[in-house]
Amino acid sequence: MSYNIPKTQIAAVVTSSDAPIEIRADHPVKAQVDLAPGECLVKLVSTGVCHTDLHARNNDWPIPAKTPLVGGHEGVGHIVAIGDNTPDSPVKIGDRVGIKWLAYSCLDCEQCRNGLEQNCPKAKLSGFNVDGTFAQYAVSYVHHVTPIPDSLESNAAASILCAGLTVYRALKYSDAKIGNWVALPGAGGGLGHLAIQYATAMGLRVLAIDTGAEKKKLCTELGAEKWIDFKETKDIVKAVQEACDGLGPHCAIVTAASGSGYSQAVDYLRSGGTLMAVGLPGDAKLEASIFFTVFKSITIKGSYVGNRQDAIEALEIAARGQAKVHYELQALSDLKGVYEAMEEGKVAGRIVLDMSK
Ligand SMILES: [Zn+2]
Numbered sequence: 001m002s003y004n005i006p007k008t009q010i011a012a013v014v015t016s017s018d019a020p021i022e023i024r025a026d027h028p029v030k031a032q033v034d035l036a037p038g039e040c041l042v043k044l045v046s047t048g049v050c051h052t053d054l055h056a057r058n059n060d061w062p063i064p065a066k067t068p069l070v071g072g073h074e075g076v077g078h079i080v081a082i083g084d085n086t087p088d089s090p091v092k093i094g095d096r097v098g099i100k101w102l103a104y105s106c107l108d109c110e111q112c113r114n115g116l117e118q119n120c121p122k123a124k125l126s127g128f129n130v131d132g133t134f135a136q137y138a139v140s141y142v143h144h145v146t147p148i149p150d151s152l153e154s155n156a157a158a159s160i161l162c163a164g165l166t167v168y169r170a171l172k173y174s175d176a177k178i179g180n181w182v183a184l185p186g187a188g189g190g191l192g193h194l195a196i197q198y199a200t201a202m203g204l205r206v207l208a209i210d211t212g213a214e215k216k217k218l219c220t221e222l223g224a225e226k227w228i229d230f231k232e233t234k235d236i237v238k239a240v241q242e243a244c245d246g247l248g249p250h251c252a253i254v255t256a257a258s259g260s261g262y263s264q265a266v267d268y269l270r271s272g273g274t275l276m277a278v279g280l281p282g283d284a285k286l287e288a289s290i291f292f293t294v295f296k297s298i299t300i301k302g303s304y305v306g307n308r309q310d311a312i313e314a315l316e317i318a319a320r321g322q323a324k325v326h327y328e329l330q331a332l333s334d335l336k337g338v339y340e341a342m343e344e345g346k347v348a349g350r351i352v353l354d355m356s357k
């Protein structure tokens, strides 16, 4: 199979954090001869939009994003070229693969050897320090792209590559066991609605925390056993504990952008429970009571996206129909409007860009 690769493409380019996103029709495409060994070129079919893309676009993290930048890290597409002198490639031309946040790691350092590829000192991040998936073509790496199971449609797979992967890994490493309670603040959101489904698939009992009738309906339909509307509840800590056998949940997966969601979890967790910190706010602090963290034997763990194996597992569960992304399709040219809606908190579920539009 060989593909006709154009010299230029349509791409959404961030030139600086205070300039609007530019949709350019003349963005260069890296030619096959210019691909380094181990690099591959992916023609995108679909890409999800993550909150992290907004952080990268606004440059509001303690670590800076490159400019000019093509954002995006939930991409699904076909491999159309592979760099010369790439021995033992696990993927071939024509394969449908995913591009996730972690575009590259060395696979040789201590972190990589321990399965913490995302903490590799040589890590390259899609849509942050290397160009990502908000373009018709993206350069990625044969040892890090994720094969997409045949039974999973591309638009449905896209947001599994970041949102799904992130919550799946957090649950996997939370030490929660079958029959345990897990609290999910923000359960009706992009990460939360996937966390409900993965948690249910793992045999956990879900307490969903969010607000509004629409989100209550969604969370309940997806398998949440209990629901707390945080706007209608005066004492959240007490209500959460009462909902989970009067003792509190065994685990909380907190994806919030503010610090209060994290310290509150330390208060409502059952003794011996685990707080999985998953959100990436740029400057919020986790202010937990040291006394109660110790007195209640609480574990606080950071969980940062996931490695290649976590990604394969998260996709397999989705391919079996046990985790479905609730998404709305838009076009790449709509990206500016999508970011505005995200900043206003108006996006329900996930936005996926159909790259054929
Ligand atoms: Zn993401």
Ligand SMILES: [Zn+2]
Binding pocket: 105, 106, 107, 108, 109, 110, 111, 112, 113, 117, 120, 121, 122
């Ligand atoms: Zn490494």
